Amino acid sequence: MLRNMTPAPGVDRRVFVKGAAVATAALAVPLRGFDAAVAAAPAHRGVFGYGVASGDPTADSVILWTRATPPARKGEPVAAPGSGHGRRLTVTWQVSTDPHFRRVVRRGHTTASAASDHTVKVDVTGLSPYTVYWYRFRALGVHSPVGRTQTAGDEPGRTHALRFALASCSNYTGGWFSAYRAIARRDDLDFVLHVGDYIYEYGNGIDRYGPPELVGVRDGHPATETIDLQGYRLRHALHKADPDQQAAHARLPWITIFDDHEVANNAWAGGAENHQPGEGDFLQRRQEALQAYLEWMPFRLPDQQTPHQGTQFFKKFTFGDLGDLSVLETRQNRSQQVSPPGGPDVTGFVPLGIPQIDAALADPSRHLAEPEQLQWLKDTVATTGRPWHLLGNQVMIAPFRIPGAVFGSPVDLVNGDAWDGYGADQVDFLTHLAHQPAEAGDTVFLTGDIHSSWAADLPSDPHAAADYQSAGVEFVTPSVTSDGFYELSATVVPPGTPPENRVALVNGVVAQIQGLNPWTKYLDGIGHGFLVVDVTPARVQVDYFHTPTPTSALPEPRANRHIVPTYTTSMQTVAGTRSVSPATGPIGTRSDLPRGH
């Protein structure tokens, strides 16, 4: 969400882009479809030009990933991603407890072929818990870069340190992936949790999304909107060719889940805001998008034997006696978003106080996810034995009323794409949370999507006011690069308004939002970056890492490749309080390190 603001009257939503400067600059880029030369460029970096990755670590297993590109023989086309070209390759792999592969503990081989776009995934089992491993692939006598990964600190009766990065919303044309660079440089993290919008579907034309400074510098590939298997494969390949993205994947295992933009903006079970009839059948498009996701991400599909609506993507990780991490999937089966009266929705925000809108938002037959998953989630947070239930969640669950004045509306609005848009599920879950006894532990939502940084209590009654009771907490990571409140402010001020004035405007809006939503203990609408989440039996602390505030001297930090997000502030929730409080300073050293660190 958070793609567009309201277009001027008469402007079609498909051709509306934020600000004439962006549109003009973007139009200078010729529209192309599949460009084999561009697609093949990383493939020419060698057999393993897309790097290596690992993911979904458990106590004894981890997924290893790479793409093995067969070099073209004379007269053959390059086996570029999405091309369908290229012969089969045998790919061997090794896992070692040292980076020089003197102590190889697992090895095997697999095949790369055009059927999986020459990506390979290995689910390595039989590993030891809470242990650092090194891995590499080999094909045609060539070794891949060496990757480092780690199994989960999940040993019964043990409490290990647990610390990871939280990220979301990494639009390639939105900026340099310096947040990933910063993550890759750390040596104290167990994994990266990416809660969605790992890629965006937009093209380089009038739908381009990001600062005009990066036109021609950091363009999307393919150049047009991704709508089919070839397009999504190319877009994933673009990300895997990015050096910062590669570094973060090679350094740490990732736990990921898709949100809407891995398919199309504001997707629901039967369509998406950014899916038009001329783009073919939506379910076919989604199937192709998710095929590319599963090919190109180090993602382990959970066991599919339990009857379920569609493919089950949601899953749970456990960490000894400390906690569990449940990763939700809220796109595949969600009901259609509520639209404002009088026409198609552009912003995703719907006005409150209109009887048919209020009724639709609260309709118990509308769901954010299928009932089986919502019940699984309720069972999870009711489980005793561990102090923390962490939930990797795509869209905000904390109630977020947007002051009408922000949009020139006489009434307040809500984001119809978030849990607020599925009020019955929201009320049902928060009520359930509030009824859990102390032995069930505390619940922490870890969320992205909204391109801004939050720490919020979760009121047991979303319609309560300042006297609310808190049932849990939510921490929201800013976008890696995607436009946030600050960038959107450009659409409501005269061209040339100094960054300082826009910062003041956004901070004023943030103050209004906090006034209307008193459970919001921290909100930043300016910085891009990531969070570091540190879990101990006593508390969950979150450190915020942000790009600098834009100034006249540095108006667009996202476009400067040398600028890396830095620490700004910390928030926490103390065990048993089920509410947010300020932390005294950044997290310190880990209580213990994994074996082989």
Ligand SMILES: [Fe+2]
């Ligand atoms: Fe996003």
